[in-house]
Amino acid sequence: MDGVLIKARDLNRSYRAAREQISVLHGLSLELRSGEAVAVIGPSGSGKSTLLNLLNGLLRPDSGQLQVFGRDQSELTDADWAELRRTRIATLFQDGNLIPTLTVARNIAFRTGLAGLQAHEGDALLEQLDIADTTHRYPDQLSGGQRQRAALACAFAMQPRLILADEPTGSLDQATAKRVSPLFFDAIRERNVGALIVTHNPELARSCDRILELREGALHPWDSAASL
Numbered sequence: 001m002d003g004v005l006i007k008a009r010d011l012n013r014s015y016r017a018a019r020e021q022i023s024v025l026h027g028l029s030l031e032l033r034s035g036e037a038v039a040v041i042g043p044s045g046s047g048k049s050t051l052l053n054l055l056n057g058l059l060r061p062d063s064g065q066l067q068v069f070g071r072d073q074s075e076l077t078d079a080d081w082a083e084l085r086r087t088r089i090a091t092l093f094q095d096g097n098l099i100p101t102l103t104v105a106r107n108i109a110f111r112t113g114l115a116g117l118q119a120h121e122g123d124a125l126l127e128q129l130d131i132a133d134t135t136h137r138y139p140d141q142l143s144g145g146q147r148q149r150a151a152l153a154c155a156f157a158m159q160p161r162l163i164l165a166d167e168p169t170g171s172l173d174q175a176t177a178k179r180v181s182p183l184f185f186d187a188i189r190e191r192n193v194g195a196l197i198v199t200h201n202p203e204l205a206r207s208c209d210r211i212l213e214l215r216e217g218a219l220h221p222w223d224s225a226a227s228l
């Protein structure tokens, strides 16, 4: 598989609304490797969430080729995709996707258990993320920023091979985002995880190996000389 986690060629995806067909992605190509963090920027409505959901199997492309972990999406059943989301692909949505009826500690245990892991190695990460003293609390007893950091800890606890993140620092103030970003990238690089990160945060985007802009339905290399 030579470290290629995602290979997409000429992907197309549209939505059917009442009487119209909305073409969102057309001719989109992407390659993402292990240990690589790629930022995706693009205006509201350009299709960033649609792209993330194609890559985690919650949506299917209309046409084009998509391989994840060397397997062609056309051969993956819904059960195969569910298994990938349980064990290999962590998606971090803006709202944190924690289970509201479980404490932070139980959320983490649940994710590790789902992934079939015995013990989690998340304690150090919880310390580093400065939320070790919140693990007995429920998500609605946390601030937005704490919730987002807990969701990060959960995502890493399942030891994914691929992280798909939608604004992972969106709820953090500037100082906390500055402190959390390096932890995020250290964890990605130490564990050889591939990450696709949708973000409007210029600092986070610049910390990635590459920046791609989603424009007119496809991904384009961002001109590094241009300001974000």
Ligand SMILES: Nc1ncnc2c1ncn2[C@@H]1O[C@H](COP(=O)(O)OP(=O)(O)OP(=O)(O)O)[C@@H](O)[C@H]1O
Pocket (backbone or CB within 6 Å): 015, 016, 017, 022, 024, 042, 043, 044, 045, 046, 047, 048, 049, 050, 051
């Ligand atoms: N289920 C749906 N039915 C019809 N149109 C949809 C649906 N989901 C998304 N769209 C449309 O597809 C386009 C892309 O939406 P998407 O959510 O992928 O964009 P985005 O770049 O993630 O936006 P934002 O930055 O605002 O979250 C938008 O025009 C949106 O209105």
